[in-house]
Amino acid sequence: MEYSDQPPEFDFTHGPTEAERRAPSVFRNAVSDALKRPTKGGRKVLAMFEAQNPNGLVARWQRENGDLPETGAIREATDFLKKYGGRNCVRSWPTVTDLNDAIGVLEAALGDEPTEVKDVHWSDDELKACLIAYLEMLGKEMSGIDYSKSETNQILRDGPLKDRSKSSVEYRMQNLSAFFQEQGLPTIDGYKPAGNVGPSVLERLIRLHVEIGQVDPSDFAPSVDERTTRERSSRLRKAVREHVPAGNANPSRTERFGSSYVRDPAVVAWVLEQANGKCELCDADAPFLTPIGEPFLEVHHVTYLGKNGPDTTSNAAALCPNCHRKCHNSEDPELVRLELVQRIPRLTDHGSVAGA
Incomplete structure (x- = not known):
């Protein structure tokens, strides 16, 4: 029609x-x-x-x-x-x-021929953004990591869901609980499954879930172990390609492996996707490929976590190993930090690293 x-x-x-x-x-x-x-x-x-x-x-x-x-x-x-x-x-x-x-x-x-108000007004991009945000929250919940539903809602409405109301995003999350429940997967506490998901939306959610790689929610859980973070971020790269993860404004610190910070693999994955295989400081290609064929770059916190920098995409850059060492060991790391902030539009100046 x-x-x-x-x-x-x-x-x-x-x-x-x-x-x-x-x-x-x-x-x-x-x-x-x-x-x-x-x-x-x-x-x-x-x-x-x-x-x-x-x-x-x-x-x-x-x-x-x-x-x-x-x-x-x-x-x-x-x-x-x-x-x-x-x-x-x-x-x-x-x-x-x-x-x-x-x-x-x-x-x-x-005896009328049935009509249907179809849910096509939610685009695939909108549904995918909600799906990824739901998985990210679920992964953190399953791992006992604190997160904020209201903050996630606001981030979505500031970005891909800018034309949606707070209540409509909340209801969509409840729809996703129903979807996950029907798929035999865990759901988020506090998002009560909202009735039956319409068949057209269900088909699209199944397709979108496949498109992002049917990721395990636990892959979104932040980790203190660098190898674990890299492995998880590798599995998440397809999922976060079009979704800016919330990250963590105040990453927690642990003494379990020395003095280390818990890092969000979704932030790492998204930053690597944005870099597309090139160092964001010197523009050189990644020096080699990983065993699974991905360009090897290291994700650096421009304002160090130890200097109260956030674990977010606005404070992270993908660098070749040489430039990464330069950020930490050059004669003037603060000068390198300022160069990064000026070169990369998404970065926010979260504070100096002088005296680190």
């Missing part, structure tokens, strides 16, 4: 005749609005149409069957549509899944 860019044009109380009610000039516009404005007017429009219009599903069912039953699926469906689209409806919007369920029950009872 072709979707119009125009908002719905029908009157909720005195709408078109029953024969016209499914005409493209009416329903197409309502569905289009639902797709374009998933958190606001579109789904409300559909609920209002079906609940208030004389030719909407509720009125048609009552004309054919009389009074509504006291209980059962029909009653639940009509109550739902009236709750979100009746004359005294609540000031909030129904979810796609719940709206489809309610409409589907009444359409089936009336």
Whole structure:
């Protein structure tokens, strides 16, 4: 079906005749609005149409069957549509899944060809960003590493989900809990699985999960061991290619292996992906390939972690071994740090390394 860019044009109380009610000039516009404005007017429009219009599903069912039953699926469906689209409806919007369920029950009872408000308004890039963020949080939770759901939500809305509300991102995370549960995988505490994920979204999530390499959530867990961090980051590179990991503004320190800091493998993976095999200080190609064929570069914290630098992409650069040693052992490491900050746009000046 072709979707119009125009908002719905029908009157909720005195709408078109029953024969016209499914005409493209009416329903197409309502569905289009639902797709374009998933958190606001579109789904409300559909609920209002079906609940208030004389030719909407509720009125048609009552004309054919009389009074509504006291209980059962029909009653639940009509109550739902009236709750979100009746004359005294609540000031909030129904979810796609719940709206489809309610409409589907009444359409089936009336013998109508089913229609569906599809969830295509969430792009693959948006779903992938949520999926990777969910895996990152799950990995940290499974490893007992502190993280913030609200901070992750904000980072997503500052970046790939800039057009989404806080509540819509939270609900999507609950959808992902349902998806992971259906796949027999662990889920995040606090994100209660939100009903059934629609079949179209489920298919896309399965495909996107395969595209990012079906990574193990534990690979997102920060580690103090350099070899473990490198191995995990290698497995994560495909997953984080288009997703900036949150990292850790205050990485924890451990004395288990001397005096070392816990490092986020997702940050390492993302920085290496951005470097694309070239040192970000001297522009030279990586000096050799690893056993799995990846260019060997080392990820350096521009403001040292020991100088309270964060373990984030805004404080990390991929360097050849020679330049990495230069950052630590040259006559003036602070001068090298400033050069990096000036050369790499994503870097933030997190403070001097003088006197280290």
